[in-house]
Amino acid sequence: MSERRRGAVRSETARLAILNATARLFAVSGYENLAMESIAAEAGVAKQTIYRWWPSKGALVAECLLEGLLLPERFAMPDTGAIRADLIAWTTELFGILREPGGEGILRSLIAAATENADVGRRLRDALGSPGSIAGRLSSAVDAGQLRSDAPLQEISEALVGVVLLRALSRSIVTTGDVEVLVDALLAGAKR
Amino acid sequence: MSERRRGAVRSETARLAILNATARLFAVSGYENLAMESIAAEAGVAKQTIYRWWPSKGALVAECLLEGLLLPERFAMPDTGAIRADLIAWTTELFGILREPGGEGILRSLIAAATENADVGRRLRDALGSPGSIAGRLSSAVDAGQLRSDAPLQEISEALVGVVLLRALSRSIVTTGDVEVLVDALLAGAKR
Amino acid sequence: MSERRRGAVRSETARLAILNATARLFAVSGYENLAMESIAAEAGVAKQTIYRWWPSKGALVAECLLEGLLLPERFAMPDTGAIRADLIAWTTELFGILREPGGEGILRSLIAAATENADVGRRLRDALGSPGSIAGRLSSAVDAGQLRSDAPLQEISEALVGVVLLRALSRSIVTTGDVEVLVDALLAGAKR
Amino acid sequence: MSERRRGAVRSETARLAILNATARLFAVSGYENLAMESIAAEAGVAKQTIYRWWPSKGALVAECLLEGLLLPERFAMPDTGAIRADLIAWTTELFGILREPGGEGILRSLIAAATENADVGRRLRDALGSPGSIAGRLSSAVDAGQLRSDAPLQEISEALVGVVLLRALSRSIVTTGDVEVLVDALLAGAKR
DNA sequence: GACTAATCGAGACGGTACGTCTTGTCTTCGT
DNA sequence: ACGAAGACAAGACGTACCGTCTCGATTAGTC
Numbered sequence: 001m002s003e004r005r006r007g008a009v010r011s012e013t014a015r016l017a018i019l020n021a022t023a024r025l026f027a028v029s030g031y032e033n034l035a036m037e038s039i040a041a042e043a044g045v046a047k048q049t050i051y052r053w054w055p056s057k058g059a060l061v062a063e064c065l066l067e068g069l070l071l072p073e074r075f076a077m078p079d080t081g082a083i084r085a086d087l088i089a090w091t092t093e094l095f096g097i098l099r100e101p102g103g104e105g106i107l108r109s110l111i112a113a114a115t116e117n118a119d120v121g122r123r124l125r126d127a128l129g130s131p132g133s134i135a136g137r138l139s140s141a142v143d144a145g146q147l148r149s150d151a152p153l154q155e156i157s158e159a160l161v162g163v164v165l166l167r168a169l170s171r172s173i174v175t176t177g178d179v180e181v182l183v184d185a186l187l188a189g190a191k192r
Numbered sequence: 193m194s195e196r197r198r199g200a201v202r203s204e205t206a207r208l209a210i211l212n213a214t215a216r217l218f219a220v221s222g223y224e225n226l227a228m229e230s231i232a233a234e235a236g237v238a239k240q241t242i243y244r245w246w247p248s249k250g251a252l253v254a255e256c257l258l259e260g261l262l263l264p265e266r267f268a269m270p271d272t273g274a275i276r277a278d279l280i281a282w283t284t285e286l287f288g289i290l291r292e293p294g295g296e297g298i299l300r301s302l303i304a305a306a307t308e309n310a311d312v313g314r315r316l317r318d319a320l321g322s323p324g325s326i327a328g329r330l331s332s333a334v335d336a337g338q339l340r341s342d343a344p345l346q347e348i349s350e351a352l353v354g355v356v357l358l359r360a361l362s363r364s365i366v367t368t369g370d371v372e373v374l375v376d377a378l379l380a381g382a383k384r
Numbered sequence: 385m386s387e388r389r390r391g392a393v394r395s396e397t398a399r400l401a402i403l404n405a406t407a408r409l410f411a412v413s414g415y416e417n418l419a420m421e422s423i424a425a426e427a428g429v430a431k432q433t434i435y436r437w438w439p440s441k442g443a444l445v446a447e448c449l450l451e452g453l454l455l456p457e458r459f460a461m462p463d464t465g466a467i468r469a470d471l472i473a474w475t476t477e478l479f480g481i482l483r484e485p486g487g488e489g490i491l492r493s494l495i496a497a498a499t500e501n502a503d504v505g506r507r508l509r510d511a512l513g514s515p516g517s518i519a520g521r522l523s524s525a526v527d528a529g530q531l532r533s534d535a536p537l538q539e540i541s542e543a544l545v546g547v548v549l550l551r552a553l554s555r556s557i558v559t560t561g562d563v564e565v566l567v568d569a570l571l572a573g574a575k576r
Numbered sequence: 577m578s579e580r581r582r583g584a585v586r587s588e589t590a591r592l593a594i595l596n597a598t599a600r601l602f603a604v605s606g607y608e609n610l611a612m613e614s615i616a617a618e619a620g621v622a623k624q625t626i627y628r629w630w631p632s633k634g635a636l637v638a639e640c641l642l643e644g645l646l647l648p649e650r651f652a653m654p655d656t657g658a659i660r661a662d663l664i665a666w667t668t669e670l671f672g673i674l675r676e677p678g679g680e681g682i683l684r685s686l687i688a689a690a691t692e693n694a695d696v697g698r699r700l701r702d703a704l705g706s707p708g709s710i711a712g713r714l715s716s717a718v719d720a721g722q723l724r725s726d727a728p729l730q731e732i733s734e735a736l737v738g739v740v741l742l743r744a745l746s747r748s749i750v751t752t753g754d755v756e757v758l759v760d761a762l763l764a765g766a767k768r
Numbered sequence: 769g770a771c772t773a774a775t776c777g778a779g780a781c782g783g784t785a786c787g788t789c790t791t792g793t794c795t796t797c798g799t
Numbered sequence: 800a801c802g803a804a805g806a807c808a809a810g811a812c813g814t815a816c817c818g819t820c821t822c823g824a825t826t827a828g829t830c
Contacts, residue, residue, distance in 0.1 A: 007779030008821040014781075032308060035811060046782045051813070108307045114361040115304035116224065125362040152377045155355070155370070159378065162354020163347070165361070169306045170317040178347075185344045186351065188381015203802070227790060238803045243792065391774025392826040398776075416692060419816060430777045435818065492691045498745040499688035500608060509746040536761045539739070539754070543762070546738020547731070553690045553741070554701040562731070569728045570735070572765015583805030584795040590807075611785060622808045627787070771830075781820070789812075799802080
């Protein structure tokens with residue numbers, strides 16, 4: 001016996017307008033200067049419609065992140081068979097955000113969001129180093145016999161992403177050579 | 193002809209009261225909920241006295257950080273001669289913040305401050321992995337012949353600290369075993 | 385050819401639930417703090433069901449007033465034959481509202497409703513000084529030869545009620561003696 | 577020894593801007609539609625500056641009333657020596673508000689304000705029938721021997737004002753003849 | 769019995785205003 | 800000149816209601 005719901009159904013139009021407005025304003029203003037009132041105005045939506053479905057700015061940004069609206073879609077891990085080259089390519093891409101105009105700000109804004117909202121934190125880690133990307137690639141390298149079967153894949157993933165975060169926070173200049181050194185340092189103990 | 197300044201001189205009492213009030217409230221409320229008005233009230237000082245000397249909340253927190261008022265004082269790098277054991281001890285200490293009640297919040301608050309203020313970012317990196325601590329220890333291990341002379345010391349430092357940040361942001365549970373695996377992974381390629 | 389309407393008929397249950405909920409909440413909250421949403425909730429009714437039948441809060445309160453749900457039922461004008469005594473008794477009863485705990489608030493709330501809604505205004509005047517009560521009693525006193533036939537009955541009625549309103553608005557303390565003085569003042573010119 | 581205050585002093589400019597903005601918007605919108613945000617905007621003032629000094633819209637309107645910004649300044653009681661003529665002139669003036677375009681709305685708005693705020697109620701009574709005006713005039717008529725010394729001056733005053741309020745609430749049409757009838761009815765028992 | 773309309777409870781929606789909070793500047797007086 | 804006290808403009812916060820609309824269920828004539 002189904003417990004029938006009653007009343008109007010959630011408007012998908014409004015939901016998408018809100019998420020898109022959030023993504024657009026996030027890119028422009030960053031997390032700190034992102035105002036719920038502006039999101040509502042930009043989305044052509046009442047503030048209460050946002051608060052009805054998301055408890056906080058953090059949760060809203062988290063959902064944007066999950067929907068892939070905040071970060072470029074290019075973080076697919078390549079798989080050419082050569083694990084070192086693939087990692088370097090991927091990490092270079094990742095560091096690339098920091099080199100773009102405004103890219104550093106976006107990443108720092110995401111970090112700021114993550115400090116406020118646990119979901120953003122988890123999704124940030126996953127988005128950058130998700131099972132589908134880095135960890136998966138590493139374990140397929142294990143299968144291919146390129147890495148030792150007891151290599152600390154998780155730690156290597158986290159270290160790579162962690163360095164990116166630290167560089168974003170400390171406003172360090174990122175050079176192209178850094179990537180190779182870092183990848184080699186991390187792979188050193190994992191190679192066969 | 194002396195270029196003597198005139199008028200009252202900056203009150204050291206007020207300065208210390210402000211810094212201490214900031215540190216106290218920071219520990220209680222975190223960075224986001226830290227209000228300048230509360231700091232002024234807590235310090236028994238006028239708001240203008242804060243703004244006269246610090247341009248923003250971020251700068252104020254940065255100075256607290258620099259003065260060692262925000263983080264426990266125990267991050268001195270040990271030097272027993274055994275680089276692996278020393279790194280494990282130090283990293284365990286570092287991860288220890290995350291395991292303490294409220295410690296995770298403090299670290300996340302510092303990260304939040306770093307996203308807003310470049311000084312905090314730089315000082316956070318230095319406080320956790322400063323030349324005087326980890327980098328210095330690593331280079332003395334090189335001198336002692338324990339690590340290769342071309343070992344990527346900077347990258348190892350940053351990876352260690354980066355992992356701590358990532359764990360703080362993603363609210364991952366930190367186990368004691370993680371530290372050894374991480375240190376071994378990072379030292380693998382650096383050992384002689 | 386019957387012009388009969390089709391479809392479900394208006395629910396009397398709902399209508400009564402709404403009126404009763406309105407009366408109940410009006411007594412508790414007053415007119416200003418009376419929310420349509422609360423009425424709907426209290427009545428177990430959808431908001432639309434209210435708006436389908438009443439155009440506004442004012443109209444709803446007006447109907448409550450008309451149905452006698454808002455004011456005590458005791459404003460029947462006595463008719464003992466002695467016009468002065470009857471008027472004093474009735475006016476005392478009227479002033480009595482102001483002396484009861486909360487009664488002043490109810491009257492003020494009705495005045496507030498009257499400022500917004502013409503119907504409430506008219507019904508308030510009629511409810512307090514309707515032909516069936518004060519004006520009728522006065523004209524029967526004329527018939528009985530107690531009052532002059534050209535006595536300004538309407539003005540006397542309005543003055544009595546007006547004084548009650550003014551006292552309610554100005555939060556004046558009402559004493560028992562006031563009533564006699566007032567009635568005598570108003571009857572003075574009307575007596576034979 | 578004076579307990580000297582410190583800090584900036586209240587800005588008279590802001591105070592006047594707020595009161596004038598309130599009076600202007602009150603005349604246009606009435607009490608119900610008078611928004612604190614509009615007042616702040618119209619006055620070029622922060623909302624907090626209003627709330628710092630007045631606890632509510634009612635209190636703000638009360639002060640406007642006290643400063644004579646809401647009602648025309650013409651309610652001075654004439655004193656030609658003839659009490660009946662003076663009373664008729666004054667009451668006609670008073671009823672005049674109701675005959676003006678918008679005047680009825682202003683009076684009803686004031687009544688609405690009075691239902692919310694005790695000060696407005698008291699000041700409304702005083703503004704319309706203050707000791708300086710009607711009650712004073714009546715007692716000088718007593719001195720002049722035109723009225724009996726035991727005439728219920730207070731009740732006559734209140735009845736006059738009360739009728740005006742009732743007419744405003746019930747949207748009754750006010751004719752010129754009404755005034756004379758009313759005044760005569762009230763003076764009847766007071767004359768020598 | 770199918771069709772058509774109107775009602776109902778539920779509740780999402782775009783809006784407006786609320787009263788509070790914090791920021792960073794400015795003003796006043798005392799030291 | 801500096802400090803405390805604190806008023807100020809600006810503007811975001813999250814909440815409360817408004818009146819409208821959408822949804823599916825139900826009810827009552829009409830065909």
